[in-house]
Amino acid sequence: MIISKDKSILEEFNAADQASTLQFIRNTNIEGTVFHRFPPDLLKKLSTDCLVMQNHHYGTSQERLMQNTDLTNFFEVLTTSSDGDKKVEYNQLPLTSCLK
Structure with a gap:
């Protein structure tokens, strides 16, 4: 929120107490x-086994991310993951992003 202003x-997002995979951006x-x-x-x-623990209710989708310069x-988005409703989330901080 600070960086996006x-x-x-x-x-x-429906990602509370959920194990998931990470899909690396090609x-x-x-x-x-x-x-x-x-x-x-x-x-x-x-990317194949549910090794990542998600426990949150909020995230950023591709649409919102791309609309915010x-x-x-x-x-730089490194991975995506899906929540319990199969809504795709673009991972940022703290684990799966890097600063440009």
Whole structure:
């Protein structure tokens, strides 16, 4: 919300107490991110096995993210995940994003 300068940037998501996968954005460079030191087999499992715990009610969708130039200029989206209603969320801080 601080970077977006938009108090309504967050949307409701059904992601409380939910294990999920991460879908890496194609052709994303993970150098310098939290994923940089992950072994290749763990990176693959993150996208196929429910290894990520989500426990929140708010997130940012692609539509809202792309409409906010402050966010697109500051963050590079590395992964997406779906909530319990299969609504896709574009992951940012703290775990699955990096600053540009």
